Amino acid sequence: MLPDQTILRIPGPTPIPPSVQQAMSQPMIGHRNQETKDLLQTIKPNLKPVFGTEQDVLILAGSGTAGLEAAVVNTVQPGDEVLIIVTGAFGDRFAQICSEYQITSHRYDVAWGEAVSPEAIKAYLAKHPEIKAVFATYCETSTGVLNPIPELAKVIHQQTDVLFIVDGVSCVGGVQTKMDTWGIDILVTGSQKAMMLPPGLTFAAVSERAWHVINKNERPSFYLDFKRYHDQSANNSTPFTPALSLLFGLKQALAMMEEEGLDHVYKRHQTMKDMARAAFRALNIPLLTTDEAASPTVTAVKPDDFDPEALRKVLKDDFGLSIAGGQKHLKGNIFRIGHMGYCSPADLLQTITIIEIALHKVGKMVELGKGTKAAQETLLKGGN
Amino acid sequence: MLPDQTILRIPGPTPIPPSVQQAMSQPMIGHRNQETKDLLQTIKPNLKPVFGTEQDVLILAGSGTAGLEAAVVNTVQPGDEVLIIVTGAFGDRFAQICSEYQITSHRYDVAWGEAVSPEAIKAYLAKHPEIKAVFATYCETSTGVLNPIPELAKVIHQQTDVLFIVDGVSCVGGVQTKMDTWGIDILVTGSQKAMMLPPGLTFAAVSERAWHVINKNERPSFYLDFKRYHDQSANNSTPFTPALSLLFGLKQALAMMEEEGLDHVYKRHQTMKDMARAAFRALNIPLLTTDEAASPTVTAVKPDDFDPEALRKVLKDDFGLSIAGGQKHLKGNIFRIGHMGYCSPADLLQTITIIEIALHKVGKMVELGKGTKAAQETLLKGGN
Structure with missing residues (x-):
């Protein structure tokens, strides 16, 4: 790191x-x-x-x-x-x-x-x-x-x-x-x-x-x-x-x-929501919420075959990347990615790309680049 | 942006x-x-x-x-x-x-x-x-x-x-x-x-x-x-x-x-060189130098079917990402990515991922995620 x-x-x-x-x-x-x-x-x-x-x-x-x-x-x-x-x-x-x-x-x-x-x-x-x-x-x-x-x-x-x-x-x-x-x-x-x-x-x-x-x-x-x-x-x-x-x-x-324009601020957050969801969907890792219920500011992911806490540890130890875990009864069951405020689609792409690598390190062998690609495609479609 | x-x-x-x-x-x-x-x-x-x-x-x-x-x-x-x-x-x-x-x-x-x-x-x-x-x-x-x-x-x-x-x-x-x-x-x-x-x-x-x-x-x-x-x-x-x-x-x-250890500093730069080269090779975009001659600190890319200056403009305008162009007779013929000092493999992954999107915007339709994946694989192999 x-x-x-x-x-x-x-x-x-x-x-x-x-x-x-x-x-x-x-x-x-x-x-x-x-x-x-x-x-x-x-x-x-x-x-x-x-x-x-x-x-x-x-x-x-x-x-x-x-x-x-x-x-x-x-x-x-x-x-x-x-x-x-x-x-x-x-x-x-x-x-x-x-x-x-x-x-x-x-x-x-x-x-x-x-x-x-x-x-x-x-x-x-x-x-x-x-x-x-x-x-x-x-x-x-x-x-x-x-x-x-x-x-x-x-x-x-x-x-x-x-x-x-x-x-x-x-x-x-x-x-x-x-x-x-x-x-x-x-x-x-x-x-x-x-x-x-x-x-x-x-x-x-x-x-x-x-x-x-x-x-x-x-x-x-x-x-x-x-x-x-x-x-x-x-x-x-x-x-x-x-x-x-x-x-x-x-x-x-x-x-x-x-300066950015509030409409663009909101569009950026919406795009980041769509990117995060497209990425985990492409990686076949379940999301906690439906598209309709999901917030543009934070994405919760509920994996069924790896430990979110192990993932968080690798992200923090190997890359200095902090994501959140679950609270109360969701503790240990989900992880959450914040994508709000001073966060760009480029920043989110970095997060997704690193998560793919960290998934390998915790034994979840996703196809590298697949989630990233889905997020890239979403960004290209949705504008920047 | x-x-x-x-x-x-x-x-x-x-x-x-x-x-x-x-x-x-x-x-x-x-x-x-x-x-x-x-x-x-x-x-x-x-x-x-x-x-x-x-x-x-x-x-x-x-x-x-x-x-x-x-x-x-x-x-x-x-x-x-x-x-x-x-x-x-x-x-x-x-x-x-x-x-x-x-x-x-x-x-x-x-x-x-x-x-x-x-x-x-x-x-x-x-x-x-x-x-x-x-x-x-x-x-x-x-x-x-x-x-x-x-x-x-x-x-x-x-x-x-x-x-x-x-x-x-x-x-x-x-x-x-x-x-x-x-x-x-x-x-x-x-x-x-x-x-x-x-x-x-x-x-x-x-x-x-x-x-x-x-x-x-x-x-x-x-x-x-x-x-x-x-x-x-x-x-x-x-x-x-x-x-x-x-x-x-x-x-x-x-x-x-x-704190990082000089040996690890050097290994990190070497890894970033390998990642950058693997990415452009996967995207089928020519590198200026051979692997043997290439520096761990900067990678020069010499595209044959798109304008590096157009790419640089999109990167700067749409993502705030600055890469360098060519100097003297290489002006307009190459672009250069610096990956040294306070730059992590995660930062380089972000750069590669953004470049893939920007390539689409200048009409060079690479397969999204392909260069990123090659860089991810290199990082996973080479350690972090």
Whole structure:
């Protein structure tokens, strides 16, 4: 293995572009100075199209879970009942948060690797008019599933006035997201996935409908109080000390996304999904999800005749390439390749090519080049 | 193309390892302070095995050409005759330097793409006993040829006491080099190739035999005067202000080479040579050189049915991948892939895979994956 070479293909944290890394190395500035106001003023309009919203996107210093918890505590009054759609480990996190606050939660479990059916949720809500909010995961990182958020929003808002609260952590920035048009009430994400930044920021955009609920909410919260962030955002400021170096990086990451064009960013992620799936299909190694349910940002593979952990070890030891394993009951059964953010089709080709070699090293004698070829063909067809 | 992605596969400058980049970002220190002495003291012993010498390796702030010129002006007295072996553009540079100083030069030209024959040089020297020094290029970057330096040293020293002066710019650090054992009198290299640094340093190691000649040399030189560097090197210092940030980086680059082990470094480069050649052979695209003459650090390809410049343009525009074209009369006829320094077999696989796609885009319909597969097989056979 080449010393100092790390090829990061886990579904977050993702690689940092050199210009973002450089931006983050800028000297500190006073967080109440004009420079910080200017920085936030530059960032604000550029975040909106990524979320597909006209609302200010709130920025909190914290990990994605802080954003998820904030979405819960800001909206759910004591006594409210909520529905949590659990399609994997991160849907389960919403459930844990609600449990911690002793919120009466309906839990709708879906087999890991499948997407939730909007019709099923429609039926569930029809039977449970007491539900005040529905929590869902856009991309379920643990399985590589992209849940049908637009369709869910439609059925939820058709028959009730519940809030629709979405964890977009492992896809917002890599997958088209139209919060306002679709009718998402709170959309949360983190910095370390498709946003091309280190972990440490969480973002939340809040609809008008959600603000009505939040403004009447009497549950105590301080650091996670959306209202405080919203009030300060109007002045291009923050209620608490912001993570300045991450904001320097965010400004540059957003500039890169604008330079590439969001449509192209989304197309690139879609192409990488298609490439990864074509490769493993050509190698005859089963995928965990269907094409329809699969996320453009992460691909889960469920081999039936070799140990994914052995593969991961060879990749790491011999090539410095990190991919993810399975979580909870999928541990040892699947591996997951992150292809989001600062990741190009060329990077994914490299990953596939190396995996073919590593498969040989773990005794799975695939035809070398076959998966690569399928991915190359997909890229040539789909554009770059 | 992914913004901010540059894949650098030219034969220098080569990619900088992140830890070297980071080392170079250290704050400045006083160049006459103890810290600089400590830095040079750490570097000194670690440079020697890379050159295969017990001599101190002199470090000049300057590009490789400064080192080549220094080798000329320090050794060649007015009136001396020299032999210059020209196997490509960089052999020609020695000739230009000698011409500038009006040195009587014998020029031994070899067809570009071929290595020089030691027997031919033996015969030439036998006929020209007036020759005082032989200049040769170890790796001829312009053609990807590795000249047979050990064999040349043998025939040169067998019959005469001429100095053997070698330009090792595009291979020292990536190819085994035994200056003392082989009998190289001056070995020059630069920082921006297999040494994994930006351009800006040139290195020269000088044999005892060469010092005898240099000490008697009366040709004026100041900045390029090896004696000044040698004298100061003994005190872990430099005669002129050193390029400190590059020295910070050099310390780290040498640590990386030690960590990997020089033998493994050389094996890695050899493997990458074999991979590149296997790939183009599988794709039925002609190589410029024979296997025997080819360098482990750069591969030159001479297509007969597509335009290398069109290929280079697609690689750059669509993938951010830079490879080199031809120089002088090979311009437009060849392309060259650098695989040295901070470049892994996995990186080369990526390059080959992308080239296959780019070939399709320029209308050369190779079988996708075929070259990649040949390179994968070579890597699996040769180890990693």
